[in-house]
Amino acid sequence: MAAKRILVVGAGHVGLYAALRLSKKVKRGEAEVIVVDPQPHMTYQPFLPEAAAGNISPRHAVVTLRRALKRNCRIMAGEVTEINHADKVATVQPIIGPERQVSYDHVIVAPGSVSRTLPIPGLREHAVGFxxxxxxxxxxxxxxxxxxxAATTADPATRACALTFVFVGGGYAGIEALAEMEDMARDALRYYPELEAADMRWVLVEAIHRILPEVDPDMGAYTVQQLQKRGLDxxxxxxxxxxxxxxxxxxDGDSFRADTIVWTAGVKPHPMLDRTDLPRDDRRRVTCLPTLQVVDAEGEVVPGAWSGGDCSAVPDLAADRPGVLCSPSAQHAVRQATRMADNILAVIRGSEPKEYRHRHVGSVASLGLHKGVAQVYGVKLTGFPAWFMHRAYHMSRIPSVNRRVRVVVDWTLALFLKREVVSLGELHQPREPFTDVTPPVQPKDALAVK
Incomplete structure (x- = not known):
């Protein structure tokens, strides 16, 4: 029997973990696994706030695809721009060069999600995602x-604008980003005698009446109280x-100037899904069975198509009531990926796929160094115990022993060394210093034409 080709679209939580599982379980000559992603790494998003705050190195919050998937996997650096599942062909745009067609027997559709933005004037020009x-x-x-x-200017209005930081969205991403960045900035003020903590203004904007909807209301209320005690608006x-x-x-009628606007108000399925012939629901997510197989509106399985994570609609069999879908969390994505990989191999080997079932363990969130909130298996923790649980859980979840060791080393050094609070803003425009000192020169052939 010829080897089956398994195409993995996207190397996020679902794509990487599924490919990892397949690389360990596939037999020689049984299947070929191709992973397509424009980035050479997978980003472990729960570590983004800590990377931004300088608690860990940004390099340690990502997992190198070619190192992690060196067994039985082939990496294609590019982007899947279209999927024609009727013919089982995907169009791949490499980083450089013309598009190419890649045929497959099974496809894991896991491009993930993008920021869910709204048509707000000025948002595109002045905000940044996370x-x-x-x-x-x-x-x-x-x-x-x-x-x-702020420390340099003599203009009070310029200083106030520079020290006003607005975060839009009160989910885990927004709360952790806000809390970690405020904690970092407050720590940095020891080196700015011109500034005081009271000069900074940190504002969280949330459209509903509570934050952290993933936990009980009393835990959300506790988080609000703790943030307000730190002077956050x-x-x-x-x-x-x-x-x-x-x-x-x-x-609410208030208005003010701010140099920093961070948008963390939810996500939506990747727009690449619009260029596929796969069935989707009213929120544009790929519709799936509990086995992670793609299913059409009539309930018929779409052979060879699989999906999971926050771009899919997967029934949550562990929920208390029918019709509930799995939440778009890393906790579900990692476990769905494992079940999906096992099911693909089961189908290839002539067995029946098994349903994905996982009761949500709970949630953990960091509110800055040594501060946190957690609700795990019904047990509620706050302060240092919750913060420690947050770190321990995510350290155990990030793939690769290499990354786990490096993260632990970062945390250990932070116990004895002061946090780095230097800005390397020139990284975002590295050619500017060189172009400033290099005069423009017109090509000789252009002069000859004139």
Whole structure:
């Protein structure tokens, strides 16, 4: 029997963990695994706030694909732009060169999600997301750069604008990013005698009446109280209406200038899915059975198509009521990937796939160094125990022993050494110093034509 080709679209939580599982379980000559992603690494997103705050090196929050998938996998650096599953062919745009067609027997559709933005004036021009390691590094450098601006300027309005930081979205991403960045900035102020903590203004804007909807209301209320004790401005039942020119206008009537606007208000399925012939629901997610097999509107399995993670609609069999879907969390994505890989191999070997079932363990969140909130198996923790559980859980979840060791080393050094609070903003425009000192020269052939 000829080897089956398994195409993995995207190397996020689902794609990487599924490929890892397949690389360990596949027999010689049984299947060929091809992983396509434009990035050479997988970003472990729960570590983005800590990477942004300088608690761990940004390099240690990512997993190198070619190192992790060196067994029985082939990596293609590019982007899947279209999937024609009727013919079982995907169109891949490599980093350089023309498009190419890749045929397959099974496809794992896991491009993940992108930031769910709204048509808010000025948002595109002045805000930054918080989903990639690049955005995390940029935010760290930008916040520290704003402290330098505020410490240098003699204009009170410029200082106030530089020291105003707005985060939109009260889910885990927004709360952890806000808390970690405020903690880092407060730590950095020891080197800025011109500034005081009271000069900074940190604002959280959330459209509903609570934050952290993944945990019980009392835990969300506790988090709000702790953030307010640190002087943070928490705006619930409030929407961002405009940020043109950096002028933030909120639905409660307040308006002020801010140099920093961070958008963390949810995600939506990757737009690449619009260029596939796979069935989707009303929220544009790929519809799946509990076995992670793609299913059409009539309930018929689409042979050879699999999906999971936050771009898919997977029934949650462990929920208390029918019709509930798995939440778009890393906890589900990692376990779905493992079940999916096992099911693909089962189908290839002539067996029946098994259903994915996982009761949500709970949630953990960091609120800065030594501060956190957790709700695990019904047990609620706050402060240092919750913070320690947050670190322990995510350290155990990140793939690769190499990365786990490096993260632990980062944390251990942080116990004895002070946090690095230097801005490396020039990283975002590395050619600017060189172009400033290099005069433009017109090509000789252009002069000859004239």
């Amino acid at each position: 989903k990639t390691i690049g955005e995390a590094i940029f935010l760290r450098n930008h916040v520290l750069e704003r402290l330098d601006v 928490i705006r619930l039942d409030t929407r961002l209406e405009s940020c043109v020119g950096g002028m933030v206008k909120l639905s």
